[in-house]
Amino acid sequence: MADVIFNGSAGRKPVGTATIELYFDNSDGAIGGQYANYNEIVIKRTVARDGTSQYFLNNTRCRRKDITSIFLGTGLGPRSYAIIEQGMVSRLIDAKPDEMRVYLEEAAGISKYKERRRETENRIRHTRDNLERLNDLREEVDKQIKHLQRQARQAERYKELKQQERQLEAELLAIRLTAMQEELDQRNAGLSQASTRLESAIADQRSVEAGIERAREQHVEATEAFNDAQTAYYAIQGEIGSLEQAIKHARENRQRQQQELTDAEARLAGLVGEIDKDQAQLAELEARLVQLEPDLEQARALEESSAANLQRVEEALTAWQTGWHEFNLEYKEHQQTSQVERTRIEHLEERLASLRKRQAELESEGQGISLDEFEQALSHAGHDEQQAQAAVDRLAASLRDTDQRIAQLRTREQALGGELEQARGRLESRKGRAETLEALQAAALGEDQESVQSWLAREGLQAEPRLAQQLAVEPGWELAVETVLGDFLQAVCVRRPDEHLGSLPAADIAMIDVRDDEAVSAVSGSLAAKVRKGGQVTRLLSSVQVADSLDSALALQRRLADGQSVITRDGIWLGSGQLQKGLPST
Structure with a gap:
């Protein structure tokens, strides 16, 4: 239906509704009912774009049903036969009996009665439904x-019960009121008696208050005395507390001092143990150093010999490389000569081929050439061929000699390379051993002590030798010398040691004066006689006798004077009431 609404044009705006009106002439009273008195009936319908419709009958708004009821039986309506539209005749011809019946009823004018009957039946049905609902409501209302x-x-x-309750409560209140009145009378009587007792009590109270006043005055005096005593007590208590605090502090100080003393003793014992351990380790290192000194000298000698061998091998390698270079030059020259000779041979072969070809040509020519000339030419060609063949043989022999020489030089190169690698391996091994021995010697001489080394550097003594480096001991008596001298082997050989007394480091260090080494002579039969270049150490070793065996040492021990001792090759040192066994260095 929205298609019938005007959508607008170039000159007019679109509208939202469409209206249609139909005018019917009712002057003959064809439309009965309430509209029979109207000569003209106007029916109007207004359609909006939202699909809603409004109906008007003689400009009075009405229902659609009102309009359809007017046209019932008139041939106008949804199934109107008065207006013949396209296809309606064919539908009438092809209509079924039920469809034809509708048109006939409409033409006979009974459709409006059927519609009214249908409406009446609907009303009756709705009324029955309403009656049923009313019966249900009636039953519910009855309940x-x-x-x-x-x-x-x-x-x-x-x-009724509430009325009885009120009556009973009134009676109960009356009974309670009577009882309370009686109780009130009794209490009034008791109150009179209490008033009498109160007056007597007030009199007693006044006398008691007077006594209290006197007691209060006494209490004030006692309080003042108590305050004075309490002040004195607190003062004494404070003095006692301060004394107790002082005693407690003194006890804590004493306990702390005892604990510190115990800790110091424990640390001292630990330090003594560490010192003993260090001394034992130092003795072991010194013995090991003395034992390793011959190996060190031997390693140094081996190092020098290895260095000499290495130098000789390097010189031989240099000479071989020079010879190899010369050989390469000579070989290149031979190759060039060989190439020239090969070229010459090829040239001679080509010439020989041409001569043979010429010989064939001459033979084919027959008798035209003289036989003597031919033989002479052939003789020259054979001579040239022999010379070329001899040159080729010489070059081949020279080439074979060159190949053999190259093979020999390569074999010699491999042998020299193997010897060089072995020499380098021995040299590295001996260098490592020498470094190990030097490290052990440095440890035995105390050169790894950082504080001592820094002090020596400050004093300008770092380059000065140690006593162990200066001594030359007779073979077999190294352990005996090491046992007797002990830590003194680390002594630094200086001139005027007294100049360095004011700046000694906080570490173990010893120094020996080497100014008058030559003035000291060794005593025969003493350990000093086993040491060369002993210097001032000779005085220390002169009091130590030597013995080849333990039995000899024991026999000699009985004849020792005061301050003398005896030692064996094995480092067994015997004295007056003493015995010491030296350990060899490892």
Whole structure:
């Protein structure tokens, strides 16, 4: 239906509704009912774009049903036969009996009665439905009425009981009022008696208050005395507390000092143990150093010999490389000569081929050439061929000699390379051993002590030798010298040691004066006689006798003077009431 609404044009705006009106002439009264008195009936319908419609009958708004009921039986309506439209005749011809019946009823004018009958039946059905609902409501109301009647009876019963309750409460209140009146009379009598007792009590109170006043004055005096005593007590208590605090502090100090003393003793014992351990380790290192000194000298000698061998091998390698270079030059020259000779041979072969070809040509020519000339030419060609063949043989022999020489030089190169690698391996091994021995010697001489080394550097003594480096001991007596001298082997050989007394480091260090080494002579039969270049150490070793065996040492021990001792090759040192065994260095 929205298609019938005007959508606008170039000159007019679109509208939202469409209206159609139909005018019917009713002057003959064809339309009966309430509209029979109208000569003209106007029916109007207004359609909006939202699909809603409004109906008007003689400009009075009405229902669609009102309009359809007017046209019932007139041939106008949804199934109107008065207006013949396209295809309607064919539908009438092809209509079924039920469809044809509709048109006939409309033409006979009974459709409006059927519609009214249908509406009446609908109303009756709706009325019956309403009656059923009313019956249901009636039953529900009856139930509620019965419930309300029960509640009404209960309310009446409640009113009666409430009235009885009020009556009983009134009677109870009257009884209570009587009892309370009697109690009030009794209390009034008791109150009179209490008033009498109160007056007597007030008199007693006044006398007691007077006594209290006197007691208060006494209490004030006692309080003042108590305050004075309490002040003195607190002062004494404070003095006692300060004394107790001082005693406690003194006890804590004493306990702390005892604990510190115990800790110091423990640390001292630990330091003594560490010192003993260090001395034992130092003795072991010194013995090991003495034992390793011959190996060190031997390693140094081996190092020098290895260095000499290495130098010789390197010189031989250099000479071989020079010879190899010369050989390469000579070989290149031979190759060039060989190439020239090969070229010459090829040239001679080509010439020989041409001569043979010429010989064939001459033979083919027959008798035209002289036989003597031919033989002479052939002789020259054979001579040239022999010379070329001899040159080729010489070059081949020279080439074979060159190949053999190359093979020999390569074999010699491989042998020299193997010897060089072995020499380098021995040299590295001996260098490592020498470094190990030097490290052990440095440890034995104390050169790894950082504080001592820094002090020596400050004093300018770092380059000065140690005593162990200066001594030359007779073979077999190294352990004996090491046992007797002990830590003194680390002594630094200096001139005027007294100049360095003011700046000694906080570490173990010893120095020996080497100014008058030559003035000291060794005593025969003493350990000093086993040492060369002993210097001042000779005085220390002169009091130590030597013995080849332990039995000899024991026999000699009985004849020792005061301050003398005896030592064996094995480092067994015997003295007056003493025995010491030296350990060899490892």
